[in-house]
Amino acid sequence: MTQLVSIYRSRWIWSFVAAAVVWTITVMFTGGASMVGLTQAAFTFAAFSIIVGLGQMFVITLGPGNVDLSIPATMTLSGTVALKFINVDASLIVPGFLIAAGIGLGVGLANYSLIKLLRIPPIIATLAMSFIIQSTAIWTNRGLRIRPPQPLSDFAVGFTFGLPNLAWVALLISALIYLLLEKSVFGRWVIAVGQNMRAARLAGIPVDGVRCLTYVLCAVLAAICGFFLASFSGGAALNMGAEYLLMSIAVVVIGGTSVAGGDSNVPGIWGASLFMFLVVSMLNTYGFDAGYRMIMTGIIIIGVIIAASSRTVRI
C-alpha cells in the first residue's frame, strides 16, 4: 500500500519538479528580478489550463479512445453567448454565468448522444460536434467582441491575498473535483469504468450514466473556462479556445494521469499547467526563434513524460 502511494506521488511530483526547474531558469535570466511578476502571471494563465484540464482528465480516465475534442469550440460558444447575453450589464453576470454552464450541459449531452446513440467513436463524435458548436458561435455573433461588464472584468484580472482570483476559482474547482474523484461513489465508478468497462458493467455499475455524466462534466468545465477567459481578455473571440485543445490533453498527460485510463491525478494538473505556461515564457525570455521554440517545447514535454513514466516502471 505504501508502495502504491509512492507511485502515485512520484508520478505527479514530476510535473512540479519540471515547473520549478523551468521557473528557476527563467528567473535567472534577470537575476531574480522577475520572480513575483512571473509567478503571478504563471498562476493567472495556468488557471485556464487547469479548469479545462480537469474536465479532460475525467474523460481520459474513462479509458482508451475517450477524449473530448470539442473543448475549444465549447469555450468559444459559451464565452460568446454569455457575454452577448450580459451585454455589459453588471446585473446580468450571474444569469450569464448560468447560461455558459447551461451551454456546457447541452454540449456534453449532445456529445454523449452522438457517442451512444449513433455509436460514433468519441474522437470523431466530439470533433464533429466541435464544427457544429463553432459554426453556432460564428452564427450567434459574427465574430464581434462584446466587452465584459466592468465588475466581471475586474474580478477576472484581480488578485486576492497575492494570488490571482482565477487561480482561487481553479483551486476551488480542483478541490471539488478531487473530492468527487477520490471520495465519491461516482469517482470510483469512473475509475472502474476506465480500468475495465466490461468488468464495471458486470459489477453493476451504471456505465452509460457514468460516461454521460463525465462528458457533461468536461463540457461544463470547458464552458466555465470560456466564460472566464472571455471576461479576462476583454471579450470572446472566435478563435479563443484554439490553444486549449492540445493544452488540455498535454496537462493531463504531463500531470501523470494514465492515457490508458482508470488512473487520474488532480495535483499533477496544477504542476503541468504551470509548467506549460512557464516553458513558453522561458523560451520567449531567452529569445528563441518560433520554429526552434516549438521543437524545444515538444522535446521538453516528451522528456517530462518519459521521466515521469520510467520512474513508475522502476518502482
Place this chain on the structure above:
Amino acid sequence: MKISQMLLASVAVLAIGMPAAAIADTSDKRIALSNNYAGNSWRQAMLTSWELVTGEAVSVGVVAAADAFTTAENQATEQAAQIQNLILQGYDAIVLNAASPTALNGAVREACDAGVIVVSFDGIVTEPCAWRIAVEFREMGRVQVEYLAGRIPEGGNLLEIRGLAGVFVDDEISAGIHQGVAEFSQFQIVGSVHGDWAQDVAQRAVAGVLPSLPQIDAVVTQGGDGYGAAQAIAAAGRDMPIIIMGNRQDEIAWWKEQKDANGYETMSVSIAPGVSTLAFWVAQQILDGEDVPQDLVVPFLTITQDTLEEALETTPEGGVANVEYSLDDAKAVIAAAK
C-alpha cells in the same frame, strides 16, 4: 460605404446612362469567393463586406451570382478540392483568399486551363496565370518603426508581437519591422513573442515574457494583438509604452479611452477586410474584358490620432475598421498599376 450610399451610387451609375453593354457584358457571369478561414473577426468582416457589396451587385444585375464558400479546416488540400468543385460548378471567376501562396498553384492552374479567371487577394498565390491583389505587408511593418522614430527620436526598446508562426504574412510583416529597425538603428527589439493575431494569446505571451524584459518604449504589432498587449502591460503595473494598434474596435476604443484620460498617442494600421470587395470588382472588370495587370497593390488602412474618433464611430462594436470598395476604386487601382 453604407448600403444607402451603395444604392445611390448604383442608381447614379444607371441614371447617367452608362452604356448598358458595360453591365450586360457580365450580367450572366457567376463569381465565387473561395475563402480558407472564417474563425476571427477580420474574416467575418471580410465575408460581411462581400455579402453587402456583391448582394447589391447581383440585385442590380452587374453579375448573375457571387457566392461565398469557406473551408472548415483552413487546409490547403481542402481548399484545392474546393476550387476543383467550383470549376466543375461552372463559375466564370474565382476570387481567392488562399491558405498557402504555393500549395494551391496546381488547382489554380486547373482553373486557368478551364478558362476560369482567378483573382487572389490578401492570401495571394504565386501561380502566374492568377491575378494578385497584394498588400505590402513589409511596408506595413516598416512604417510602424518609422512612426516611432518620429515619436521617440532618441530611440529605445521595442517589444515585437508576431502573428501565427509559419504563415507567410507573419514573416513578411516581421521582415518589414526588422527592416525598419535596421533603418532606424536607435531602436532595438528586446523581446519577440507570437500572439497569433489574437488578443488572448498575445496577452498570455506578453505576460509571460514581460517580467524578464527591461523597460519597453514601444510595442510593434501585426493587428489583433495590441489590446491584449495593453492588458498584460497594465496588469504588470508598468508604464504604458506606445503600442501600435491594428484597427480592431477594442484596440481603437482602448486608445480613445487612454487619449481622453492621459493624452495617449499612437497609430493603427491594418488591411481593411473589405479588400474582398476590391477583388470582386477586379474580377468583374476582367470578365468585362478590361485589360488588367496581373499584379495589383491595395493600400492599407491607417488610423491616426486625428482620425481616431471618426474611425471609432464607423467601426461596429467588437469589429474591425473597414472600407468597402466600389467599382471606381477598383478602376483606380487598376489604372495605378498600368
